[in-house]
Amino acid sequence: MRTTTENAQLALLLEVSGTPKPGNVDRHREYDDLRFEHFLSGAVCARDGLRLAAGGAEVGESFRRAVAGMSQQSGGNTQFGALLLLTPLVRASAAQDLNPDGTRRVVSETTVEDAVAFYKAFEYVDVAVPEPPEGMGPLDVRRGAAAESALRERGLTLADVMERSRDHDGIAAEWVDGYPRTFEAADRIESESGPVTDRAAAAYLDLLTEEVDTFVATQHDPETAAEIRRRAAAVQAGEEDAEAFAAELVERNINPGTTADLVAGGLFVALERGLEV
Protein backbone atom coordinates (compact mmCIF):
# COMPACT_ATOMS: atom_id res chain seq x y z
CA MET A 1 0.00 0.00 0.00
CA ARG A 2 1.31 3.40 -0.95
CA THR A 3 1.20 6.06 1.76
CA THR A 4 -0.77 9.29 1.39
CA THR A 5 2.48 11.15 0.79
CA GLU A 6 3.52 8.72 -1.92
CA ASN A 7 0.14 9.02 -3.61
CA ALA A 8 0.47 12.80 -3.65
CA GLN A 9 3.89 12.53 -5.29
CA LEU A 10 2.65 9.92 -7.74
CA ALA A 11 -0.32 12.14 -8.64
CA LEU A 12 2.09 14.91 -9.62
CA LEU A 13 4.12 12.51 -11.76
CA LEU A 14 1.10 10.90 -13.42
CA GLU A 15 -0.31 14.32 -14.22
CA VAL A 16 2.76 15.52 -16.09
CA SER A 17 3.02 12.15 -17.87
CA GLY A 18 -0.46 12.25 -19.42
CA THR A 19 -0.41 13.19 -23.11
CA PRO A 20 -1.64 15.05 -25.10
CA LYS A 21 -2.33 17.74 -22.53
CA PRO A 22 -2.58 20.74 -24.85
CA GLY A 23 -0.45 23.68 -23.71
CA ASN A 24 1.28 22.04 -20.79
CA VAL A 25 4.50 20.13 -20.40
CA ASP A 26 3.76 16.45 -20.83
CA ARG A 27 5.54 13.27 -21.78
CA HIS A 28 5.79 14.37 -25.41
CA ARG A 29 6.14 18.14 -25.17
CA GLU A 30 8.25 20.54 -23.23
CA TYR A 31 9.64 24.05 -23.40
CA ASP A 32 13.36 24.79 -23.72
CA ASP A 33 13.50 26.25 -20.24
CA LEU A 34 10.70 24.28 -18.59
CA ARG A 35 11.20 20.60 -19.19
CA PHE A 36 9.76 17.27 -18.20
CA GLU A 37 12.77 16.64 -15.97
CA HIS A 38 12.03 19.75 -13.91
CA PHE A 39 8.63 18.31 -13.05
CA LEU A 40 10.25 15.01 -12.03
CA SER A 41 12.55 16.81 -9.63
CA GLY A 42 9.68 18.95 -8.36
CA ALA A 43 7.60 15.89 -7.50
CA VAL A 44 10.47 14.09 -5.76
CA CYS A 45 11.53 17.10 -3.70
CA ALA A 46 8.05 18.29 -2.68
CA ARG A 47 7.92 15.29 -0.38
CA ASP A 48 8.84 16.83 2.95
CA GLY A 49 6.04 19.37 2.74
CA LEU A 50 3.48 16.83 1.59
CA ARG A 51 4.54 14.56 4.43
CA LEU A 52 4.00 17.34 6.94
CA ALA A 53 0.42 17.72 5.69
CA ALA A 54 -0.08 13.95 5.80
CA GLY A 55 1.07 14.06 9.42
CA GLY A 56 -1.54 16.67 10.31
CA ALA A 57 0.68 19.78 10.28
CA GLU A 58 -0.63 23.23 9.39
CA VAL A 59 -1.65 23.66 5.76
CA GLY A 60 0.29 26.90 5.21
CA GLU A 61 3.62 25.66 6.55
CA SER A 62 3.22 22.29 4.79
CA PHE A 63 2.61 24.08 1.52
CA ARG A 64 5.54 26.44 2.03
CA ARG A 65 7.85 23.47 2.65
CA ALA A 66 6.51 21.61 -0.36
CA VAL A 67 7.18 24.63 -2.58
CA ALA A 68 10.66 25.07 -1.10
CA GLY A 69 11.45 21.49 -2.12
CA MET A 70 9.71 21.72 -5.48
CA SER A 71 11.78 24.76 -6.41
CA GLN A 72 15.10 22.86 -6.09
CA GLN A 73 15.42 22.65 -9.87
CA SER A 74 16.28 25.13 -12.59
CA GLY A 75 12.95 25.23 -14.46
CA GLY A 76 11.16 27.58 -12.08
CA ASN A 77 7.50 27.12 -11.28
CA THR A 78 6.56 23.54 -12.01
CA GLN A 79 3.94 22.57 -9.44
CA PHE A 80 3.10 25.60 -7.29
CA GLY A 81 -0.60 25.45 -8.16
CA ALA A 82 -0.80 21.67 -7.95
CA LEU A 83 0.74 21.71 -4.47
CA LEU A 84 -1.62 24.46 -3.36
CA LEU A 85 -4.53 22.35 -4.54
CA LEU A 86 -3.12 19.15 -3.03
CA THR A 87 -2.17 20.30 0.45
CA PRO A 88 -5.69 20.52 1.94
CA LEU A 89 -6.61 17.26 0.17
CA VAL A 90 -3.63 15.51 1.75
CA ARG A 91 -4.53 16.94 5.13
CA ALA A 92 -8.17 15.84 4.76
CA SER A 93 -7.14 12.37 3.67
CA ALA A 94 -4.83 12.03 6.66
CA ALA A 95 -7.89 12.73 8.82
CA GLN A 96 -9.85 10.01 6.97
CA ASP A 97 -12.01 12.83 5.71
CA LEU A 98 -11.30 13.02 1.98
CA ASN A 99 -14.60 14.41 0.72
CA PRO A 100 -16.04 17.87 0.01
CA ASP A 101 -17.03 18.53 3.62
CA GLY A 102 -13.68 17.24 4.82
CA THR A 103 -11.83 19.75 2.65
CA ARG A 104 -14.15 22.52 3.85
CA ARG A 105 -13.23 21.63 7.42
CA VAL A 106 -9.52 21.79 6.66
CA VAL A 107 -9.90 25.12 4.89
CA SER A 108 -12.11 26.65 7.57
CA GLU A 109 -9.52 25.82 10.22
CA THR A 110 -6.74 27.78 8.52
CA THR A 111 -5.29 30.73 10.45
CA VAL A 112 -3.41 33.95 9.89
CA GLU A 113 -0.20 31.92 10.35
CA ASP A 114 -1.24 29.78 7.39
CA ALA A 115 -1.76 32.92 5.32
CA VAL A 116 1.69 34.21 6.27
CA ALA A 117 3.31 30.90 5.28
CA PHE A 118 1.39 30.92 2.00
CA TYR A 119 2.75 34.35 1.16
CA LYS A 120 6.27 33.22 2.02
CA ALA A 121 5.94 30.41 -0.53
CA PHE A 122 5.89 33.02 -3.31
CA GLU A 123 9.50 33.84 -2.52
CA TYR A 124 10.78 30.53 -3.93
CA VAL A 125 9.56 30.84 -7.51
CA ASP A 126 8.01 33.34 -9.87
CA VAL A 127 4.29 32.68 -10.12
CA ALA A 128 2.07 34.44 -12.63
CA VAL A 129 -0.59 36.33 -10.66
CA PRO A 130 -3.01 39.12 -11.57
CA GLU A 131 -2.52 42.69 -10.39
CA PRO A 132 -4.22 43.16 -7.01
CA PRO A 133 -7.43 45.24 -7.00
CA GLU A 134 -7.49 48.87 -5.84
CA GLY A 135 -6.47 49.16 -2.19
CA MET A 136 -5.17 45.58 -2.05
CA GLY A 137 -1.55 46.44 -2.88
CA PRO A 138 -0.30 45.60 0.62
CA LEU A 139 -1.71 42.10 0.12
CA ASP A 140 -0.10 41.49 -3.27
CA VAL A 141 1.22 37.94 -3.01
CA ARG A 142 4.34 39.01 -4.85
CA ARG A 143 5.36 40.86 -1.70
CA GLY A 144 5.99 37.49 -0.06
CA ALA A 145 6.98 37.74 3.61
CA ALA A 146 6.76 41.55 3.37
CA ALA A 147 2.98 41.22 3.39
CA GLU A 148 3.03 39.66 6.84
CA SER A 149 2.17 42.81 8.76
CA ALA A 150 -0.72 43.60 6.41
CA LEU A 151 -2.09 40.08 6.89
CA ARG A 152 -1.80 40.32 10.66
CA GLU A 153 -3.30 43.81 10.86
CA ARG A 154 -6.33 42.70 8.90
CA GLY A 155 -6.46 39.33 10.66
CA LEU A 156 -6.77 37.44 7.40
CA THR A 157 -6.70 33.65 7.48
CA LEU A 158 -5.63 31.62 4.46
CA ALA A 159 -9.31 30.81 3.88
CA ASP A 160 -9.99 34.56 3.78
CA VAL A 161 -7.21 35.07 1.26
CA MET A 162 -8.61 32.30 -0.95
CA GLU A 163 -12.12 33.69 -0.67
CA ARG A 164 -10.86 37.00 -2.09
CA SER A 165 -9.21 35.22 -5.02
CA ARG A 166 -11.94 32.79 -5.90
CA ASP A 167 -13.35 34.71 -8.85
CA HIS A 168 -10.10 34.86 -10.77
CA ASP A 169 -8.29 31.76 -9.52
CA GLY A 170 -9.64 28.28 -10.16
CA ILE A 171 -7.59 26.80 -7.33
CA ALA A 172 -8.88 29.29 -4.78
CA ALA A 173 -12.40 28.45 -6.00
CA GLU A 174 -11.78 24.77 -5.26
CA TRP A 175 -10.49 25.63 -1.80
CA VAL A 176 -13.58 27.55 -0.79
CA ASP A 177 -16.18 25.43 -2.61
CA GLY A 178 -15.29 21.92 -1.37
CA TYR A 179 -13.25 20.91 -4.43
CA PRO A 180 -16.17 20.14 -6.78
CA ARG A 181 -14.14 19.91 -9.99
CA THR A 182 -11.37 17.92 -8.34
CA PHE A 183 -13.75 15.25 -7.03
CA GLU A 184 -15.52 15.16 -10.39
CA ALA A 185 -12.16 14.58 -12.11
CA ALA A 186 -11.46 11.75 -9.66
CA ASP A 187 -14.81 10.14 -10.48
CA ARG A 188 -14.05 10.24 -14.19
CA ILE A 189 -10.57 8.85 -13.81
CA GLU A 190 -11.96 5.99 -11.74
CA SER A 191 -14.81 5.28 -14.13
CA GLU A 192 -12.55 4.73 -17.13
CA SER A 193 -10.10 1.91 -17.81
CA GLY A 194 -6.66 1.60 -19.38
CA PRO A 195 -3.41 3.39 -18.58
CA VAL A 196 -3.87 5.96 -15.85
CA THR A 197 -1.86 8.56 -17.76
CA ASP A 198 -4.33 8.29 -20.68
CA ARG A 199 -7.22 8.76 -18.30
CA ALA A 200 -5.47 11.81 -16.86
CA ALA A 201 -5.14 13.31 -20.34
CA ALA A 202 -8.84 12.65 -21.05
CA ALA A 203 -9.85 14.25 -17.75
CA TYR A 204 -7.72 17.27 -18.60
CA LEU A 205 -9.52 17.80 -21.89
CA ASP A 206 -12.92 17.41 -20.22
CA LEU A 207 -12.06 20.00 -17.58
CA LEU A 208 -10.67 22.35 -20.21
CA THR A 209 -13.99 22.41 -22.07
CA GLU A 210 -16.05 23.05 -18.96
CA GLU A 211 -14.60 26.25 -17.57
CA VAL A 212 -12.04 28.77 -18.71
CA ASP A 213 -8.57 28.19 -17.33
CA THR A 214 -7.85 31.01 -14.89
CA PHE A 215 -4.10 30.70 -15.32
CA VAL A 216 -4.47 31.40 -19.06
CA ALA A 217 -6.73 34.35 -18.28
CA THR A 218 -4.03 35.73 -15.95
CA GLN A 219 -1.05 34.86 -18.14
CA HIS A 220 -2.70 36.17 -21.32
CA ASP A 221 -6.27 37.55 -21.21
CA PRO A 222 -9.88 36.40 -20.82
CA GLU A 223 -10.37 36.23 -24.60
CA THR A 224 -7.50 33.78 -24.99
CA ALA A 225 -8.85 31.69 -22.12
CA ALA A 226 -12.27 31.62 -23.80
CA GLU A 227 -10.71 30.62 -27.11
CA ILE A 228 -8.86 27.72 -25.50
CA ARG A 229 -12.02 26.46 -23.87
CA ARG A 230 -13.94 26.65 -27.15
CA ARG A 231 -11.22 24.89 -29.11
CA ALA A 232 -10.82 22.14 -26.51
CA ALA A 233 -14.52 21.44 -27.08
CA ALA A 234 -13.83 21.28 -30.82
CA VAL A 235 -11.11 18.71 -30.16
CA GLN A 236 -13.55 16.64 -28.15
CA ALA A 237 -16.13 16.93 -30.91
CA GLY A 238 -13.56 15.60 -33.38
CA GLU A 239 -13.44 18.90 -35.26
CA GLU A 240 -9.85 19.66 -34.29
CA ASP A 241 -6.81 17.43 -33.96
CA ALA A 242 -5.59 17.12 -30.37
CA GLU A 243 -1.91 16.83 -31.26
CA ALA A 244 -1.99 19.84 -33.60
CA PHE A 245 -3.84 21.86 -30.95
CA ALA A 246 -1.23 20.83 -28.38
CA ALA A 247 1.62 21.84 -30.67
CA GLU A 248 0.00 25.22 -31.39
CA LEU A 249 -0.46 26.05 -27.71
CA VAL A 250 3.17 25.25 -26.94
CA GLU A 251 4.14 27.46 -29.87
CA ARG A 252 1.99 30.31 -28.50
CA ASN A 253 3.15 29.64 -24.91
CA ILE A 254 -0.39 29.20 -23.65
CA ASN A 255 -0.41 26.95 -20.57
CA PRO A 256 -3.73 25.98 -19.02
CA GLY A 257 -1.93 25.25 -15.77
CA THR A 258 -4.91 25.46 -13.45
CA THR A 259 -6.65 22.73 -15.41
CA ALA A 260 -3.54 20.54 -15.08
CA ASP A 261 -3.52 21.21 -11.33
CA LEU A 262 -7.11 19.99 -11.09
CA VAL A 263 -6.07 16.75 -12.81
CA ALA A 264 -3.28 16.26 -10.28
CA GLY A 265 -5.84 16.72 -7.51
CA GLY A 266 -8.25 14.29 -9.15
CA LEU A 267 -5.50 11.72 -9.53
CA PHE A 268 -4.58 12.05 -5.87
CA VAL A 269 -8.18 11.54 -4.75
CA ALA A 270 -8.56 8.51 -7.03
CA LEU A 271 -5.27 6.99 -5.81
CA GLU A 272 -6.28 7.48 -2.19
CA ARG A 273 -9.59 5.79 -2.93
CA GLY A 274 -7.73 2.77 -4.32
CA LEU A 275 -7.08 3.41 -8.01
CA GLU A 276 -4.65 0.75 -9.21
CA VAL A 277 -1.41 1.73 -10.92
Add this chain to the structure above:
Amino acid sequence: MRTTTENAQLALLLEVSGTPKPGNVDRHREYDDLRFEHFLSGAVCARDGLRLAAGGAEVGESFRRAVAGMSQQSGGNTQFGALLLLTPLVRASAAQDLNPDGTRRVVSETTVEDAVAFYKAFEYVDVAVPEPPEGMGPLDVRRGAAAESALRERGLTLADVMERSRDHDGIAAEWVDGYPRTFEAADRIESESGPVTDRAAAAYLDLLTEEVDTFVATQHDPETAAEIRRRAAAVQAGEEDAEAFAAELVERNINPGTTADLVAGGLFVALERGLEV
Protein backbone atom coordinates in the same frame (compact mmCIF):
# COMPACT_ATOMS: atom_id res chain seq x y z
CA MET B 1 20.06 20.94 -2.42
CA ARG B 2 18.51 17.59 -3.08
CA THR B 3 19.34 14.86 -0.58
CA THR B 4 21.13 11.65 -1.58
CA THR B 5 17.83 9.78 -1.34
CA GLU B 6 16.11 12.31 -3.58
CA ASN B 7 18.90 12.09 -6.13
CA ALA B 8 18.55 8.30 -6.21
CA GLN B 9 14.81 8.60 -6.86
CA LEU B 10 15.36 11.32 -9.45
CA ALA B 11 17.97 9.14 -11.20
CA LEU B 12 15.36 6.38 -11.59
CA LEU B 13 12.86 8.86 -13.02
CA LEU B 14 15.31 10.53 -15.38
CA GLU B 15 16.45 7.13 -16.64
CA VAL B 16 12.98 6.01 -17.65
CA SER B 17 12.26 9.42 -19.18
CA GLY B 18 15.17 9.39 -21.63
CA THR B 19 14.13 8.57 -25.19
CA PRO B 20 14.75 6.77 -27.48
CA LYS B 21 16.12 4.00 -25.29
CA PRO B 22 15.70 1.09 -27.70
CA GLY B 23 13.94 -1.89 -26.12
CA ASN B 24 13.08 -0.37 -22.79
CA VAL B 25 10.10 1.51 -21.49
CA ASP B 26 10.71 5.21 -21.98
CA ARG B 27 8.75 8.40 -22.30
CA HIS B 28 7.54 7.43 -25.77
CA ARG B 29 7.24 3.65 -25.58
CA GLU B 30 5.72 1.19 -23.21
CA TYR B 31 4.31 -2.32 -23.11
CA ASP B 32 0.64 -3.07 -22.44
CA ASP B 33 1.45 -4.65 -19.09
CA LEU B 34 4.61 -2.71 -18.20
CA ARG B 35 3.97 0.97 -18.52
CA PHE B 36 5.65 4.27 -17.86
CA GLU B 37 3.35 4.81 -14.88
CA HIS B 38 4.61 1.63 -13.21
CA PHE B 39 8.12 3.06 -13.23
CA LEU B 40 6.86 6.33 -11.72
CA SER B 41 5.29 4.43 -8.84
CA GLY B 42 8.39 2.26 -8.46
CA ALA B 43 10.63 5.30 -8.09
CA VAL B 44 8.35 7.03 -5.59
CA CYS B 45 7.88 3.95 -3.42
CA ALA B 46 11.49 2.74 -3.41
CA ARG B 47 12.26 5.65 -1.14
CA ASP B 48 12.25 4.00 2.28
CA GLY B 49 14.90 1.48 1.23
CA LEU B 50 17.05 4.08 -0.48
CA ARG B 51 16.81 6.24 2.61
CA LEU B 52 18.01 3.38 4.77
CA ALA B 53 21.11 3.06 2.60
CA ALA B 54 21.63 6.83 2.71
CA GLY B 55 21.50 6.59 6.49
CA GLY B 56 24.24 3.95 6.55
CA ALA B 57 22.07 0.85 7.02
CA GLU B 58 23.08 -2.58 5.69
CA VAL B 59 23.08 -2.87 1.92
CA GLY B 60 21.05 -6.09 1.80
CA GLU B 61 18.21 -4.92 4.02
CA SER B 62 18.14 -1.49 2.35
CA PHE B 63 17.85 -3.16 -1.03
CA ARG B 64 15.13 -5.54 0.17
CA ARG B 65 13.11 -2.62 1.50
CA ALA B 66 13.59 -0.65 -1.71
CA VAL B 67 12.33 -3.60 -3.77
CA ALA B 68 9.37 -4.12 -1.41
CA GLY B 69 8.35 -0.50 -2.06
CA MET B 70 9.13 -0.62 -5.76
CA SER B 71 6.87 -3.61 -6.21
CA GLN B 72 3.76 -1.76 -4.95
CA GLN B 73 2.42 -1.41 -8.49
CA SER B 74 0.85 -3.81 -10.95
CA GLY B 75 3.54 -3.84 -13.67
CA GLY B 76 5.90 -6.25 -11.91
CA ASN B 77 9.65 -5.79 -12.13
CA THR B 78 10.37 -2.19 -12.97
CA GLN B 79 13.59 -1.28 -11.17
CA PHE B 80 14.99 -4.38 -9.43
CA GLY B 81 18.31 -4.19 -11.25
CA ALA B 82 18.57 -0.43 -10.99
CA LEU B 83 18.02 -0.57 -7.24
CA LEU B 84 20.60 -3.35 -6.89
CA LEU B 85 23.09 -1.18 -8.73
CA LEU B 86 22.15 1.95 -6.80
CA THR B 87 22.17 0.68 -3.23
CA PRO B 88 25.97 0.42 -2.76
CA LEU B 89 26.39 3.73 -4.60
CA VAL B 90 23.95 5.42 -2.21
CA ARG B 91 25.72 3.89 0.75
CA ALA B 92 29.13 5.00 -0.55
CA SER B 93 27.86 8.52 -1.21
CA ALA B 94 26.44 8.74 2.30
CA ALA B 95 29.97 7.97 3.53
CA GLN B 96 31.39 10.78 1.33
CA ASP B 97 33.12 8.01 -0.58
CA LEU B 98 31.41 7.94 -3.99
CA ASN B 99 34.25 6.62 -6.14
CA PRO B 100 35.41 3.18 -7.32
CA ASP B 101 37.33 2.39 -4.14
CA GLY B 102 34.45 3.61 -2.02
CA THR B 103 32.06 1.20 -3.71
CA ARG B 104 34.60 -1.61 -3.28
CA ARG B 105 34.71 -0.86 0.45
CA VAL B 106 30.92 -0.99 0.72
CA VAL B 107 30.77 -4.26 -1.21
CA SER B 108 33.62 -5.88 0.72
CA GLU B 109 31.85 -5.15 4.00
CA THR B 110 28.69 -7.06 3.04
CA THR B 111 27.82 -10.06 5.21
CA VAL B 112 25.83 -13.28 5.07
CA GLU B 113 22.89 -11.29 6.44
CA ASP B 114 23.09 -9.04 3.39
CA ALA B 115 23.02 -12.11 1.15
CA VAL B 116 19.94 -13.44 2.95
CA ALA B 117 18.15 -10.10 2.55
CA PHE B 118 19.12 -10.00 -1.12
CA TYR B 119 17.53 -13.41 -1.69
CA LYS B 120 14.38 -12.33 0.13
CA ALA B 121 14.03 -9.44 -2.32
CA PHE B 122 13.32 -11.94 -5.09
CA GLU B 123 10.04 -12.80 -3.39
CA TYR B 124 8.46 -9.46 -4.27
CA VAL B 125 8.68 -9.65 -8.06
CA ASP B 126 9.52 -12.07 -10.85
CA VAL B 127 13.03 -11.38 -12.07
CA ALA B 128 14.47 -13.06 -15.15
CA VAL B 129 17.56 -14.99 -14.03
CA PRO B 130 19.62 -17.74 -15.66
CA GLU B 131 19.46 -21.37 -14.52
CA PRO B 132 21.99 -21.95 -11.75
CA PRO B 133 25.07 -24.01 -12.66
CA GLU B 134 25.40 -27.68 -11.70
CA GLY B 135 25.40 -28.12 -7.92
CA MET B 136 24.23 -24.53 -7.31
CA GLY B 137 20.50 -25.37 -7.15
CA PRO B 138 20.25 -24.64 -3.41
CA LEU B 139 21.52 -21.13 -4.15
CA ASP B 140 19.06 -20.41 -6.97
CA VAL B 141 17.86 -16.86 -6.26
CA ARG B 142 14.35 -17.89 -7.22
CA ARG B 143 14.19 -19.85 -3.96
CA GLY B 144 14.09 -16.52 -2.10
CA ALA B 145 14.12 -16.91 1.68
CA ALA B 146 14.25 -20.70 1.27
CA ALA B 147 17.89 -20.37 0.28
CA GLU B 148 18.76 -18.90 3.67
CA SER B 149 20.12 -22.13 5.18
CA ALA B 150 22.27 -22.84 2.12
CA LEU B 151 23.72 -19.32 2.32
CA ARG B 152 24.44 -19.68 6.04
CA GLU B 153 25.95 -23.16 5.70
CA ARG B 154 28.34 -21.98 3.04
CA GLY B 155 28.97 -18.67 4.81
CA LEU B 156 28.37 -16.67 1.65
CA THR B 157 28.36 -12.88 1.86
CA LEU B 158 26.53 -10.76 -0.68
CA ALA B 159 29.91 -9.92 -2.21
CA ASP B 160 30.53 -13.68 -2.63
CA VAL B 161 27.15 -14.10 -4.32
CA MET B 162 27.92 -11.26 -6.72
CA GLU B 163 31.37 -12.61 -7.45
CA ARG B 164 29.76 -15.88 -8.58
CA SER B 165 27.38 -14.00 -10.90
CA ARG B 166 29.79 -11.54 -12.40
CA ASP B 167 30.34 -13.35 -15.67
CA HIS B 168 26.70 -13.45 -16.67
CA ASP B 169 25.31 -10.41 -14.87
CA GLY B 170 26.46 -6.92 -15.73
CA ILE B 171 25.24 -5.53 -12.40
CA ALA B 172 27.18 -8.10 -10.37
CA ALA B 173 30.24 -7.22 -12.47
CA GLU B 174 29.86 -3.57 -11.48
CA TRP B 175 29.55 -4.54 -7.82
CA VAL B 176 32.79 -6.47 -7.76
CA ASP B 177 34.80 -4.27 -10.14
CA GLY B 178 34.31 -0.83 -8.59
CA TYR B 179 31.53 0.29 -10.94
CA PRO B 180 33.70 1.15 -13.98
CA ARG B 181 30.88 1.46 -16.50
CA THR B 182 28.67 3.41 -14.09
CA PHE B 183 31.33 6.03 -13.39
CA GLU B 184 32.11 6.25 -17.09
CA ALA B 185 28.42 6.86 -17.82
CA ALA B 186 28.42 9.61 -15.18
CA ASP B 187 31.43 11.27 -16.81
CA ARG B 188 29.69 11.28 -20.18
CA ILE B 189 26.45 12.64 -18.83
CA GLU B 190 28.37 15.45 -17.12
CA SER B 191 30.47 16.25 -20.18
CA GLU B 192 27.48 16.90 -22.44
CA SER B 193 24.94 19.70 -22.34
CA GLY B 194 21.22 20.04 -22.91
CA PRO B 195 18.28 18.24 -21.32
CA VAL B 196 19.46 15.57 -18.89
CA THR B 197 17.01 13.03 -20.28
CA ASP B 198 18.58 13.43 -23.74
CA ARG B 199 22.02 12.87 -22.26
CA ALA B 200 20.71 9.76 -20.50
CA ALA B 201 19.44 8.38 -23.80
CA ALA B 202 22.81 9.09 -25.45
CA ALA B 203 24.67 7.38 -22.61
CA TYR B 204 22.38 4.37 -22.95
CA LEU B 205 23.22 3.97 -26.63
CA ASP B 206 26.94 4.32 -25.92
CA LEU B 207 26.82 1.64 -23.24
CA LEU B 208 24.75 -0.63 -25.48
CA THR B 209 27.45 -0.61 -28.16
CA GLU B 210 30.28 -1.34 -25.74
CA GLU B 211 29.24 -4.61 -24.13
CA VAL B 212 26.44 -7.10 -24.63
CA ASP B 213 23.47 -6.57 -22.34
CA THR B 214 23.43 -9.48 -19.89
CA PHE B 215 19.70 -9.17 -19.29
CA VAL B 216 19.03 -9.73 -23.00
CA ALA B 217 21.41 -12.72 -22.96
CA THR B 218 19.43 -14.18 -20.05
CA GLN B 219 15.97 -13.26 -21.31
CA HIS B 220 16.69 -14.44 -24.86
CA ASP B 221 20.17 -15.81 -25.76
CA PRO B 222 23.75 -14.65 -26.33
CA GLU B 223 23.20 -14.35 -30.09
CA THR B 224 20.34 -11.90 -29.60
CA ALA B 225 22.44 -9.91 -27.14
CA ALA B 226 25.27 -9.77 -29.67
CA GLU B 227 22.88 -8.66 -32.41
CA ILE B 228 21.55 -5.82 -30.26
CA ARG B 229 25.04 -4.61 -29.49
CA ARG B 230 25.99 -4.66 -33.19
CA ARG B 231 22.86 -2.85 -34.27
CA ALA B 232 23.20 -0.21 -31.57
CA ALA B 233 26.60 0.51 -33.10
CA ALA B 234 24.93 0.80 -36.50
CA VAL B 235 22.49 3.34 -35.05
CA GLN B 236 25.40 5.36 -33.70
CA ALA B 237 27.13 5.18 -37.07
CA GLY B 238 23.99 6.56 -38.70
CA GLU B 239 23.35 3.31 -40.59
CA GLU B 240 20.15 2.50 -38.73
CA ASP B 241 17.34 4.73 -37.50
CA ALA B 242 17.14 4.90 -33.71
CA GLU B 243 13.35 5.22 -33.57
CA ALA B 244 12.78 2.29 -35.94
CA PHE B 245 15.26 0.18 -33.96
CA ALA B 246 13.46 1.10 -30.74
CA ALA B 247 10.09 0.17 -32.21
CA GLU B 248 11.43 -3.17 -33.44
CA LEU B 249 12.87 -4.12 -30.06
CA VAL B 250 9.59 -3.38 -28.32
CA GLU B 251 7.85 -5.50 -30.95
CA ARG B 252 10.26 -8.38 -30.31
CA ASN B 253 10.12 -7.83 -26.52
CA ILE B 254 13.88 -7.40 -26.24
CA ASN B 255 14.74 -5.27 -23.22
CA PRO B 256 18.37 -4.32 -22.57
CA GLY B 257 17.52 -3.73 -18.95
CA THR B 258 21.03 -3.99 -17.53
CA THR B 259 22.18 -1.19 -19.78
CA ALA B 260 19.28 0.96 -18.56
CA ASP B 261 20.28 0.18 -14.97
CA LEU B 262 23.81 1.41 -15.66
CA VAL B 263 22.35 4.69 -16.93
CA ALA B 264 20.36 5.08 -13.71
CA GLY B 265 23.57 4.52 -11.76
CA GLY B 266 25.46 7.03 -13.90
CA LEU B 267 22.71 9.60 -13.45
CA PHE B 268 22.82 9.15 -9.68
CA VAL B 269 26.59 9.64 -9.56
CA ALA B 270 26.34 12.73 -11.76
CA LEU B 271 23.52 14.20 -9.65
CA GLU B 272 25.47 13.59 -6.46
CA ARG B 273 28.46 15.34 -8.02
CA GLY B 274 26.31 18.39 -8.74
CA LEU B 275 24.68 17.85 -12.14
CA GLU B 276 22.04 20.55 -12.55
CA VAL B 277 18.46 19.61 -13.35
